[in-house]
Amino acid sequence: MVTTPVMIVTPIWRPVLDELEARLMRVTDRTNESTPRAFIAPRGMDVTWYSELFPDWEIRFIDQRHLASVTAYSAWMTSPDPYRLFSDTTMMIVCQTDAVLVRSVLDLQMESFDFLGAPWSPPVRVLRVGHRMAVFSPTGGGPLHARLFGQRLWVGNGGLSIRRTAAFEEVATRLAERMPEHLRTHVHEDVYFAALGPTEGLTVADRHVAGSIFCESGAQNLDTPGELCGFHGLQLWNPSLANRIADSV
Numbered sequence: 001m002v003t004t005p006v007m008i009v010t011p012i013w014r015p016v017l018d019e020l021e022a023r024l025m026r027v028t029d030r031t032n033e034s035t036p037r038a039f040i041a042p043r044g045m046d047v048t049w050y051s052e053l054f055p056d057w058e059i060r061f062i063d064q065r066h067l068a069s070v071t072a073y074s075a076w077m078t079s080p081d082p083y084r085l086f087s088d089t090t091m092m093i094v095c096q097t098d099a100v101l102v103r104s105v106l107d108l109q110m111e112s113f114d115f116l117g118a119p120w121s122p123p124v125r126v127l128r129v130g131h132r133m134a135v136f137s138p139t140g141g142g143p144l145h146a147r148l149f150g151q152r153l154w155v156g157n158g159g160l161s162i163r164r165t166a167a168f169e170e171v172a173t174r175l176a177e178r179m180p181e182h183l184r185t186h187v188h189e190d191v192y193f194a195a196l197g198p199t200e201g202l203t204v205a206d207r208h209v210a211g212s213i214f215c216e217s218g219a220q221n222l223d224t225p226g227e228l229c230g231f232h233g234l235q236l237w238n239p240s241l242a243n244r245i246a247d248s249v
Contacts, residue, residue, distance in 0.1 A: 006105055007089035008037040010057075010097060013067040015046045017097055020235055022053070023246035024100040028230075029054055032104055036089070040082075042067040060085060077158065077189040079176060083169035092163045099160040101230040102245060108213060108229060114167040115197060116205035117156020117190055118214035118232040125150030126195045131180050133187055133195065139217075151195070154207035158190030160214050160232035162205075168193070171200045 008028065017025060029037070037057045041047050042064035050059065062085070066076040076082060086092050093105050099118075110116075125136040127143075127150040136142030136150055175196055176184075183192065198204060211218065213229050219238045225231070225245065234242040 003087075004036050004089045006035055006091045006093060006110075007086060008032055008035055008093045008095050008101070008105065009040060009086060010038070010095050011040040011067060011073060012047075012050065012097065013042060013045070013073075016049045020242065020246060021097045024234075024242065025054070025097065027245055027248060028095060028099075028101040029056070031101055032106075035093075035105055038086075040067070040085075071185060074189040075184045078172060078184045078192050080169045080172040083163070083165045083172060086165050087169070089165060092165055092168075094158060094161045094163060095230070096159040096232070098235060099230060099232040100234060100242075100245060101160075102225045103229045105162075105229065108162075110162055110164075112203070113162075113205040113209070114164040114171075114203045115156065115161065115193060116210050116213060117158055117161035117194075118216040118230075119154050119156055119207050119211045119218065121154070121211075121217050123152040123154045124191055124194075125152055126191065127151070128195065131183070133183060135187060135191055153191065153194045155194060155204055155210045156190065156207075156214070157216050157232050158188070158193075160216070160230050161190065162213075167202055171197050171202045174200050 039050055039057055039059045041059050041061055043061045044064055047059055065072060067073055091110055095101055122138045125146050127134045127146040134143045134146035136146035193202065194204060215228050216232045217237055219231055219234055219241060222238060222241055
């Protein structure tokens with residue numbers, strides 16, 4: 001099997017993207033035309049629209065139940081299966097449909113970490129007691145005790161993230177053996193790996209490094225992308241910049 005250094009991976013679950021998502025996807029496509037790119041799609045879904053607009057993207061199919069909801073997708077991402085599916089690449093760049101890459105990922109230095117996601121600012125807080133985990137998110141809320149006493153997690157959002165596939169497969173396998181099933185279904189997969197991954201040897205990028213590459217809520221006051229490589233949720237945090245980037249194609 002030939003292994004590629006980097007592959008951009010985008011999960012899809014609708015036959016057509018909305019207009020802004022499609023425009024931003026074209027930006028990702030244009031800025032990374034030299035990088036292998038792939039969609040993950042549920043078996044049985046009509047992918048004609050994607051094949052016609054993005055003919056250079058491979059489409060890999062999985063059981064439709066894994067893309068039936070956000071919770072189902074998150075649980076699937078905590079398993080070894082996604083990383084086995086992309087075992088032919090060293091690094092996966094997960095770029096969901098609400099994310100955009102404005103520069104080539106081939107220019108990034110990715111040797112020093114296994115996981116880098118768009119930083120959480122303010123950080124997510126996680127309080128672990130045995131096999132229980134309470135999570136407080138500035139956007140989603142959560143228990144008061146987690147907000148007051150939880151460990152701060154700065155990195156990183158899974159919607160736009162870099163993942164070393166071999167490391168994630170190993171760590172996901174070990175965590176699945178050690179952790180109860182309810183964690184995989186009640187904790188978002190990015191928080192799951194950010195909180196538990198380091199205990200199994202997963203190297204998470206420093207927040208300053210992560211913030212120099214990807215951006216989420218920190219984009220609120222930006223006028224230009226600057227030197228950043230990509231954004232997650234830009235339509236939410238800075239719609240005017242999202243539209244300017246989309247118009248650059």
